[in-house]
Amino acid sequence: MTTTVSYHDWDNRYRDWTEEVLDAVRQVADSDEFILKSRVAELERRVAERTGAAHAIAVANGTGALTVILAALGIGPGDEVVTPAFSFISTASTVALRGAKPVFADVDADTACLDLAAAEAAVTDRTRAVLPAYLFTTHPDMTGLAELAERRGVALVEDSAVGLGATVDGRQAGRFGTAGVYSFFPAKPIGGAGDAGMVVTDDDDLARDIRMLRNHGQDLGVRFLHHKVGFNCRMDEITAAFLLQRLPKLDGFLTARRQIAEEYQERLAHLAPDLLTPPDGYDHRAVYTYVVRAARRDELKEFLAGEGIETVVYYPKPLHLQPAFAYLGHRPGDFPVAEQLAREALALPLHPDMRPGDVARVASAVERFYRGAR
Amino acid sequence: MSTDAPVPFFTGAASIRADWPALEARLRTVAESGRFTFGPLGRELEQAIAERTGAKHAVAVGNGTDALVILLRAAGIGPGDEVIVPAYTFFATASAVLHVGAEPVLVDILPGSYAMDPAAARAAITARTRAIMPVHLFSQMADMRTLRELADEHGLLLLEDSAEGIDMVMGGRHAGLWGKGGVLSFFPTKTLGSLGDAGMVLTDDDEVAARARRLRSHGQEVDGSYEYLELGYNSRLDEIQSAVLLTRLGTLSAEIERRAELADRYDRQLAALAPVVQIPWFAETAEPGNPVYYVYLIESDRRDELVEFLTAHGVGTEVYYPRALTEQPALAQLPGAQHPVPVAVAASRRAVGLPMYPDLTDQQVDRVCELIHRFHKETP
Numbered sequence: 001m002t003t004t005v006s007y008h009d010w011d012n013r014y015r016d017w018t019e020e021v022l023d024a025v026r027q028v029a030d031s032d033e034f035i036l037k038s039r040v041a042e043l044e045r046r047v048a049e050r051t052g053a054a055h056a057i058a059v060a061n062g063t064g065a066l067t068v069i070l071a072a073l074g075i076g077p078g079d080e081v082v083t084p085a086f087s088f089i090s091t092a093s094t095v096a097l098r099g100a101k102p103v104f105a106d107v108d109a110d111t112a113c114l115d116l117a118a119a120e121a122a123v124t125d126r127t128r129a130v131l132p133a134y135l136f137t138t139h140p141d142m143t144g145l146a147e148l149a150e151r152r153g154v155a156l157v158e159d160s161a162v163g164l165g166a167t168v169d170g171r172q173a174g175r176f177g178t179a180g181v182y183s184f185f186p187a188k189p190i191g192g193a194g195d196a197g198m199v200v201t202d203d204d205d206l207a208r209d210i211r212m213l214r215n216h217g218q219d220l221g222v223r224f225l226h227h228k229v230g231f232n233c234r235m236d237e238i239t240a241a242f243l244l245q246r247l248p249k250l251d252g253f254l255t256a257r258r259q260i261a262e263e264y265q266e267r268l269a270h271l272a273p274d275l276l277t278p279p280d281g282y283d284h285r286a287v288y289t290y291v292v293r294a295a296r297r298d299e300l301k302e303f304l305a306g307e308g309i310e311t312v313v314y315y316p317k318p319l320h321l322q323p324a325f326a327y328l329g330h331r332p333g334d335f336p337v338a339e340q341l342a343r344e345a346l347a348l349p350l351h352p353d354m355r356p357g358d359v360a361r362v363a364s365a366v367e368r369f370y371r372g373a374r
Numbered sequence: 375m376s377t378d379a380p381v382p383f384f385t386g387a388a389s390i391r392a393d394w395p396a397l398e399a400r401l402r403t404v405a406e407s408g409r410f411t412f413g414p415l416g417r418e419l420e421q422a423i424a425e426r427t428g429a430k431h432a433v434a435v436g437n438g439t440d441a442l443v444i445l446l447r448a449a450g451i452g453p454g455d456e457v458i459v460p461a462y463t464f465f466a467t468a469s470a471v472l473h474v475g476a477e478p479v480l481v482d483i484l485p486g487s488y489a490m491d492p493a494a495a496r497a498a499i500t501a502r503t504r505a506i507m508p509v510h511l512f513s514q515m516a517d518m519r520t521l522r523e524l525a526d527e528h529g530l531l532l533l534e535d536s537a538e539g540i541d542m543v544m545g546g547r548h549a550g551l552w553g554k555g556g557v558l559s560f561f562p563t564k565t566l567g568s569l570g571d572a573g574m575v576l577t578d579d580d581e582v583a584a585r586a587r588r589l590r591s592h593g594q595e596v597d598g599s600y601e602y603l604e605l606g607y608n609s610r611l612d613e614i615q616s617a618v619l620l621t622r623l624g625t626l627s628a629e630i631e632r633r634a635e636l637a638d639r640y641d642r643q644l645a646a647l648a649p650v651v652q653i654p655w656f657a658e659t660a661e662p663g664n665p666v667y668y669v670y671l672i673e674s675d676r677r678d679e680l681v682e683f684l685t686a687h688g689v690g691t692e693v694y695y696p697r698a699l700t701e702q703p704a705l706a707q708l709p710g711a712q713h714p715v716p717v718a719v720a721a722s723r724r725a726v727g728l729p730m731y732p733d734l735t736d737q738q739v740d741r742v743c744e745l746i747h748r749f750h751k752e753t754p
Contacts, residue, residue: 008408009408010407010408010409011406011407011408012408013408014405014406014408014410015405015406015408017405018402018405018406021401021404021405021614022398022401022402022405025397025401025569025614025618026394028569028570029386029387029390029391029569030387030390030391031387032382032384032385032386032387034562034569034570035562035570035571060436060437060571060608061436061608061610062608063592063607063608064608089592089593089600089602090592090608093592093593093602093605093606096605097605097607099475185411186408186410186411191410192410193405193410193612193614194410194411194570194612194613194614194615195411195436195608195610195612216439216465216466216469217465217469217704218465223696224465224693224695224696224697225696225697225702225703226465226469226702226703226704226705227703227704228704229469229472229473229704229705230469230704231439231469231473232436232437232438232439232440232466232571234437234571236569236570236571236612236615237569237570238569238570238612238614239570239612313600314600315600316599316600316601317600317601322601322602323601323602323603323604324593324602324603324604324605324606
């Protein structure tokens with residue numbers, strides 16, 4: 001079966017951006033400035049301006065962004081960080097790699113994000129931070145989590161990797177807590193030309209420490225003077241040069257994605273309860289992946305594949321049941337919503353340059369699946 | 375070119391311009407495929423580096439530091455282990471050991487090679503020592519035959535921080551392949567430099583390679599499976615950097631020859647300043663190695679004044695390294711930082727790298743040498 005609707009459609013994603021890629025490489029080669037130089041500084045300024053953050057600090061990727069924040073907060077052995085049982089691996093692996101304990105909490109069935117009450121219940125005397133993640137097209141209850149973190153006196157680290165450009169309750173994604181992160185992984189709404197990430201924070205001391213930690217713990221003025229056991233977690237100038245071209249277009253990318261999500265929503269909402277669409281109201285959200293829930297997910301995926309439609313399962317296994325976290329001793333049943341989502345979630349193709357009719361093609365195929373089944 | 379035009383410590387712009395047609399073709403492939411993170415070009419680069427070095431496996435990662443962290447993890451180094459490293463090297467040699475939860479034990483170096491002193495390493499071995507990790511700096515390898523024997527005698531793993539070691543060979547073996555594994559850094563100023571961060575793990579060991587591949591991709595056995603077997607990292611080599619490196623590989627041998635010519639030109643003009651200025655020399659090793667000039671490092675009794683003078687006259691230099699690792703604030707208090715390292719400390723006060731890159735002209739070398747002579751004549 002030939003593919004009629006590709007999930008990522010990489011072949012067409014950046015076709016119109018070839019000249020910008022070439023230009024970024026040529027500029028950087030001619031300037032002899034390669035890493036953490038003027039283009040990176042300019043991108044940091046633009047992101048700080050856009051988000052209203054006092055500091056934007058460019059790093060190598062979204063995972064690295066979480067790592068340097070946790071290290072700057074001094075989180076390590078003996079500490080606990082409350083984080084969702086259903087997420088990308090980095091929200092928990094970065095905690096564990098600092099020597100701290102990721103304490104999983106269940107997620108909300110509608111948003112698939114960290115559940116506020118579950119997070120509250122997971123906070124102990126050893127909790128140093130709460131680390132919620134934005135997923136798909138949704139976000140956690142950030143206002144509630146910020147209040148929780150404040151009341152319990154712990155840091156709030158916001159994994160808003162997919163959220164640049166979104167607002168939650170009128171506030172910019174990434175700006176609720178101690179620090180937030182953005183990822184520029186190519187598949188993200190504002191994709192870069194390679195891996196790249198950004199930390200935003202209003203905390204001057206934290207920002208200074210993160211600037212050191214991303215570059216081997218080096219003094220910010222004196223080369224080869226290392227104050228901290230830092231990382232190599234730097235943004236390349238090529239990626240920054242390319243992102244400087246992309247950033248002004250972000251709102252357009254987001255609008256295009258929201259329209260696609262809304263079209264799916266209109267076409268598919270009536271299939272409830274067999275198929276559940278994400279929460280309504282895309283106006284201010286960052287739409288990354290369009291994830292529906294279906295009790296017969298695997299059959300649906302197979303049916304769509306037969307129709308030439310690629311889909312992806314985010315995520316097939318919740319974090320607490322991953323082999324990497326076996327040492328924490330969790331069992332099936334510990335976080336039922338996370339486990340249910342792992343069985344039911346399915347991402348349909350969504351990217352801003354889908355061909356006209358692609359959404360309708362996918363939606364019709366989904367409808368056919370359920371009609372045939374009745 | 376005017377005789378007093380500045381001589382930067384590094385520029386590679388002309389080399390890239392010369393390579394542009396081939397590079398542009400590769401970059402178009404990348405942009406048009408939309409694959410910007412590790413992909414087909416990264417795999418082609420791994421293959422090309424494996425062939426060039428003779429390594430059974432080359433595993434591309436985000437940078438040389440990540441390569442060390444991943445190599446150490448893949449080799450099974452972790453909490454409770456001590457790893458002996460030289461006290462004179464880039465910070466990452468020691469920080470990588472700390473990042474895997476182990477303890478770096480910093481030992482002194484030998485003059486000439488600036489590499490781990492096997493006798494100092496032997497003296498630092500304890501019941502908790504798990505590995506020895508020498509570093510190959512500037513232009514020559516550590517005495518690997520002697521270190522190999524030391525490791526074997528004590529049942530220790532031998533790992534190499536061969537970040538600077540592309541094309542360095544000793545006893546028929548490429549740097550990084552004397553023990554369990556090594557690394558390469560493709561930092562832009564390196565002998566094989568990219569246009570951003572990039573690195574690689576080299577190993578002949580199938581298990582180390584398999585684990586390194588897993589660790590660079592968040593612990594996934596299969597990319598995109600979302601099944602995580604262990605705690606890993608996001609350390610992918612960007613396809614743009616692979617495109618640059620594949621293109622630059624075409625001229626690497628010629629560039630290394632050019633570096634040798636430049637080194638020889640420096641040598642001939644600076645030798646007369648001995649013993650106040652010391653040109654690079656090759657330490658005796660159990661098996662001979664080949665010189666590959668990544669950095670042209672001299673020593674001077676008046677290093678800091680000389681640097682100031684050259685800077686004032688538009689010549690870029692880099693002090694490798696201004697401190698022994700035992701003197702770094704982040705490391706000084708560690709139990710493993712308490713061995714005396716007098717040779718490393720002396721080198722940190724005396725050594726400085728002069729401009730050394732394929733785009734450097736004979737005239738520029740002459741100008742640098744002339745200035746160094748003038749400094750010693752005018753300010754005796």
